[in-house]
Amino acid sequence: MKSHWLSWGLLMLAYATYGQLLHNSEARPFIWWVALAFVVIKASVLTLLWRPVRNFVLKGFKTDVGYSIMVLALASFAVLAVTQFRTFAYMVVLIAAALLVKVDCLVDDMGDRLSFFTLVSLSLIGLGISWLPFLLFHGAEIAA
Numbered sequence: 001m002k003s004h005w006l007s008w009g010l011l012m013l014a015y016a017t018y019g020q021l022l023h024n025s026e027a028r029p030f031i032w033w034v035a036l037a038f039v040v041i042k043a044s045v046l047t048l049l050w051r052p053v054r055n056f057v058l059k060g061f062k063t064d065v066g067y068s069i070m071v072l073a074l075a076s077f078a079v080l081a082v083t084q085f086r087t088f089a090y091m092v093v094l095i096a097a098a099l100l101v102k103v104d105c106l107v108d109d110m111g112d113r114l115s116f117f118t119l120v121s122l123s124l125i126g127l128g129i130s131w132l133p134f135l136l137f138h139g140a141e142i143a144a
Contacts, residue, residue: 101118
């Protein structure tokens, strides 16, 4: 198995910066739970559920109704990208870094389950790294 430190480091760095965004915006605990759910859902779609999701999207483009729904969904994402540019840019970076790790997992023939655990663990490590400065600088205030 090759060493994929660059892609793994990029994924952890992407999640660490996303965690810092959440800390700087003083996100509520609910937003942190949504971030954790995003990690698991993204990893499962990229690994365990890849074939069903791919087949669903491909079947959607075969019918006129499915094509119309896909076009409306893409238009909605375009509006979201324009109105919430910073958040959308973070999501694109997170997905791109996860895809890079997924490609490395495919090159090594890791399998879907091991790829899923790799994506989830690296993402959670990145989010955990984002807590280090917060705990170091604000930990005394929390304990007091």
